[in-house]
Amino acid sequence: MLRVLGIDCGGSTTRAVLVEEGKPVWTGLGGPSNLSSSPNELTRKSITAAIEGCPDAAAVCGAFAGLITDNQKKAAEELLQPFFPQAPITAVTDFEAALVACGDDIDVCVLAGTGSLICSFGTNGALHRSGGRGYLLGDEGSAFQYGRDALLHFLDGPPDDISAQLVEGVTSAFGSAKKSEVIMAVYAAEDKAKRIAGLAEPFAEDALRGTLYALKSLRIHTSKLAHVVSQHLRQYHSKLKSARIGCQGGLWSSDVFRDIFAERLGFWCKVDDILVDFDLPAPVYGAAEIARRLL
Incomplete structure (x- = not known):
């Protein structure tokens, strides 16, 4: 074959x-x-x-x-x-x-990894997209946005509120735990988006611990991403009464992001019913x- x-x-x-x-x-x-x-x-x-x-x-x-x-x-x-x-x-x-990996049962795909983007096929087969634009101009609710907030907390937060996991993550990503050296490494890195997005993992651990910066960031960025989904539905699928949302990308491997995003979708999307699937073919x-x- x-x-x-x-x-x-x-x-x-x-x-x-x-x-x-x-x-x-x-x-x-x-x-x-x-x-x-x-x-x-x-x-x-x-x-x-x-x-x-x-x-x-x-x-x-x-x-x-x-x-x-x-x-x-x-x-x-x-x-x-x-x-x-x-x-x-x-x-x-x-x-x-x-x-395409989502299959025919999904109406809208929410892709969230280093970046983020919303997409769907129209009734005529046309490919529609919303969001995206890269980490400088968009990518709402992406791993980069959470990683950036984690990095800012590392740089600006009270020392006794910075977790060992976050320090370890920053050190692994940028080769130092010294703040001045970390800042230099961020601007020098060719793959800075990837490195910062990698801090979404210790961010998720901080959120599970109930760290204030992480809980605040989680609510802000999941709401922004859910709002983009709602705009996409209004623009391209205004007649849908029940929306089937497929979530793709590495961000959704953590329940921390899954649970609140599903809740925020229910708030922002004006449809009768929403089904969210996080376990789809890659x-x-x-x-x-x-x-x-x-x-």
């Missing part, structure tokens, strides 16, 4: 999966490969690492965070082609792959499905 390769190129991690008859037969992992925020050479290295040792694929789809323009799409396909010279190749946005499988459609 023919094997197809999906590659999920994100702001923190690049994941690859080779699928045969709907089942994974090989997987790979690399670093960040956001087309808009990761340096070109870093993107190339991350993809190379993710697909190293991959058997031949009959078709390939790369799903890229930060894919905005047609020129970027062409460049991404040209980047992938030499690795699989005989295979048809396409590059799509990471959110399209995430939405976006990389959506990329593999898009690759299968090339055959």
